[in-house]
Amino acid sequence: MSTPDWGIEEPEAHFDTHPDLPHPAPTTLTAPAAASLAAQREAxxxxxxxPAPTTPLWCFLPAVWPRAHRAWLGDPDAAHRDAGVADLLAGLGLPTGPPGRAWLLRSPEPDRTVAALLDDLWQEWLDAGGTAQLSAAFVAHVERLMQTE
Incomplete structure (x- = not known):
C-alpha cells in the first residue's frame, strides 16, 4: 500500500451557489465570506x-480517492468526527487526515454514483475472499482499484 494522499496542500473548494452558472469543478476559495456550508454542499x-461516507468502514476513502474527483469544505463539526477516526486510521497504520474537513467525492465514472461504486468495491472485496471488516488489506484493495478508475 502506498502512502495515503490526504491532499494537505489542496485548497478548500468553493462551489458557485448560482445554479444557472456552469462550473465543471470547484474553484479555490477566494472570498473571505463563502456561502454557508449547506449551500456549498448543495452547489x-x-x-x-x-458527501463522503462517514461510516468507519470508509474512513480512509478521501486519501485514496482520485484527486480530480474529490474536494473538501471547512466544517467545524468535522473535528468531532475526526477524533473518532484517528484511532481507526492508526490501527490500520495510516496517518490521520487534516482536521476539520467535510470531504466531497465525485465518481470517476460519470454514469455511476459514489454509492454504487462503493457497493461494487465492497462486493469485489468479499468475492475475492476478503473479511467483512475494515482492515489494511481492504484499504490496499480499494486503493489499487481506485488507481485504475
Missing part, C-alpha cells in the same frame, strides 16, 4: 459531488 451536488 457541489450540481457538479456531481456528494
Amino acid at each position: 457541489a451536488r450540481t457538479h456531481g459531488f456528494e
Whole structure:
C-alpha cells in the first residue's frame, strides 16, 4: 500500500451557489465570506459531488480517492468526527487526515454514483475472499482499484 494522499496542500473548494452558472469543478476559495456550508454542499451536488461516507468502514476513502474527483469544505463539526477516526486510521497504520474537513467525492465514472461504486468495491472485496471488516488489506484493495478508475 502506498502512502495515503490526504491532499494537505489542496485548497478548500468553493462551489458557485448560482445554479444557472456552469462550473465543471470547484474553484479555490477566494472570498473571505463563502456561502454557508449547506449551500456549498448543495452547489457541489450540481457538479456531481456528494458527501463522503462517514461510516468507519470508509474512513480512509478521501486519501485514496482520485484527486480530480474529490474536494473538501471547512466544517467545524468535522473535528468531532475526526477524533473518532484517528484511532481507526492508526490501527490500520495510516496517518490521520487534516482536521476539520467535510470531504466531497465525485465518481470517476460519470454514469455511476459514489454509492454504487462503493457497493461494487465492497462486493469485489468479499468475492475475492476478503473479511467483512475494515482492515489494511481492504484499504490496499480499494486503493489499487481506485488507481485504475
